[in-house]
Amino acid sequence: MNWLEITMIVDAEAAEAVAEVLSRYAPNAVAIEQLARDPSSFDLRSGGSGRGIEPGPEWSVDGPLEPTVSVRAYLPVDAEIEAKRQQIAEALWHLRQIAPMPEPVFREVRPEDWENAWKEHYHVLRVGRRFVIKPSWREHEPRPGDVIIELDPGMAFGTGLHPTTQMCLQAIETHMPHGARVLDLGTGSGILAIAAAKLGAGSVLALDVDSAAVESARENVARNQVESVVRVESGSLDDIASGTFDFAVVNILAKIIIELCEDGLVEKINPGGVIIFAGLIDTQEGEVRETLNRVGLTIIDRFQDKDWLGLACRR
Numbered sequence: 667m668n669w670l671e672i673t674m675i676v677d678a679e680a681a682e683a684v685a686e687v688l689s690r691y692a693p694n695a696v697a698i699e700q701l702a703r704d705p706s707s708f709d710l711r712s713g714g715s716g717r718g719i720e721p722g723p724e725w726s727v728d729g730p731l732e733p734t735v736s737v738r739a740y741l742p743v744d745a746e747i748e749a750k751r752q753q754i755a756e757a758l759w760h761l762r763q764i765a766p767m768p769e770p771v772f773r774e775v776r777p778e779d780w781e782n783a784w785k786e787h788y789h790v791l792r793v794g795r796r797f798v799i800k801p802s803w804r805e806h807e808p809r810p811g812d813v814i815i816e817l818d819p820g821m822a823f824g825t826g827l828h829p830t831t832q833m834c835l836q837a838i839e840t841h842m843p844h845g846a847r848v849l850d851l852g853t854g855s856g857i858l859a860i861a862a863a864k865l866g867a868g869s870v871l872a873l874d875v876d877s878a879a880v881e882s883a884r885e886n887v888a889r890n891q892v893e894s895v896v897r898v899e900s901g902s903l904d905d906i907a908s909g910t911f912d913f914a915v916v917n918i919l920a921k922i923i924i925e926l927c928e929d930g931l932v933e934k935i936n937p938g939g940v941i942i943f944a945g946l947i948d949t950q951e952g953e954v955r956e957t958l959n960r961v962g963l964t965i966i967d968r969f970q971d972k973d974w975l976g977l978a979c980r981r
Contacts, residue, residue: 668743672754673736673771679974680765681735682828687757688739691750696739743774794836797861802889813864815857816889830944833969833976834858834917837942838865841967841978842913849873849906849914849934851926856883856898858915863892867913870896873905903929912939920946924957932961935981940966944976951975 672692674684681698689696741750751772758770790806791799796813800806808814838861842848845868850859853872862870872887874880883898899905903926914935916923923943935941941963946954948970958965958979967978 667777669775669777670741670743670747670751671773671775672739672741673773674758674767675734675736676767678735679829679972680767681737683761683765684737684758684767687761688737688754690757691754692739692741696737698735698737740775793832794839796839796865797835799857813861815860815864817855817857817886829971829974830917830976831857833944833971833974834915834942835861837944837967837969837976837978838862838915841940841942842867846912847910849911851902851914851916851931852918852922853883853898854879854917856886856896858917859883859896859898860887860890860892862913862915863895864890867895871906871911872896872898873901874898875900875902903931903934906934908933909936911935913941914939915942915944917944920950920954923954927957927961927963932963932981937981939981941979941981942976943979944969944974946975946977947973948975949973
C-alpha cells in the first residue's frame with residue numbers, strides 16, 4: 667500500500683495549528699521539522715544563548731534565516747483517501763483564512779520509502795540554556811548540564827517549536843525554585859510538566875480538559891521516567907485545592923488567562939509563589955496586565971518573541 671504525504675511549509679508559530687488539523691486524519695503520523703534557524707541562537711530577552719536545532723552535516727547556513735517549519739502527515743492510500751484529501755484541503759483552507767500560509771503539497775510515497783520518511787524530518791531541538799528536546803531515534807551527545815526531554819512526532823499538543831512553549835521553558839529555568847510544588851494548567855503534551863520535573867520540582871500536577879492531551883501527556887511522562895514526580899489528570903481550575911502550589915505555568919490564550927484569574931487561579935498559589943503566563947500577543951498585553959494587577963499579582967519578568975508574549979508574576 668502506498669502512502670499519501672501532505673506537506674505544509676509554515677512559520678514556527680503556525681506549526682502546531684497545522685499539525686492539529688493534520689492529526690485529525692493521521693493521528694500517529696505527523697512530523698514537524700524546523701528547516702532553518704539563526705545559527706548563533708538567541709535568548710528571548712537578552713540575545714544570549716537560546717534555541718535552535720542541533721546542526722547536522724546537512725546544515726549549511728551562512729546567515730540568520732526565518733524559522734521556517736515543515737509539517738508533514740502520512741495517510742494510507744485506500745478507498746477513502748480522495749475523500750480525506752478533500753477534507754484536509756478544506757480544513758487547511760479555513761486555517762489559511764486566519765493566517766497566511768501556502769497551499770498543502772500532496773504526493774504519494776511507496777511502502778519501502780514510507781517507514782523512515784517522516785523520521786528524516788524530525789530533529790533535535792535546543793531551547794534555552796539547558797533543555798534539549800529529541801525524538802527517541804535521534805542520537806544526541808549531551809553537553810554538561812543538558813536536560814533531555816524525549817518527545818516523538820504525532821503530538822499536536824506541544825512539540826517545543828511554538829514561541830510560547832519556548833518562553834515557558836526558559837521561564838521554568840529562570841524562576842522555578844528547586845523542590846517546588848508545580849501546577850501545569852493546560853498541559854498538552856506534558857512538555858512543561860516534564861521540564862519542571864527534570865529541573866528538580868518536588869511534585870507536578872498536570873491538568874488538561876482534552877482527553878487526547880491527557881493520554882499523550884501520560885505517555886510522554888512515562889517515556890521520560892518522571893512518573894514519580896508528575897501526575898497527569900483530566901481537569902481544570904475547579905479541580906484544584908486552594909493554596910497548593912509554589913509555581914504554576916499557564917500556556918493558554920489570553921482570554922482564558924483572564925477568565926482563570928477572575929475565577930480564582932491566584933488563590934491556588936501560595937503567597938510568594940510564581941505564575942508564568944504565555945499564549946498572549948502584544949496587542950493583548952494591556953488588558954492582561956490590568957487583570958493581573960487587579961487580582962494581586964506583580965509582574966517580575968517579561969518574555970517576547972515577535973508578537974508573542976510571556977509574563978512571570980509573583981503573588
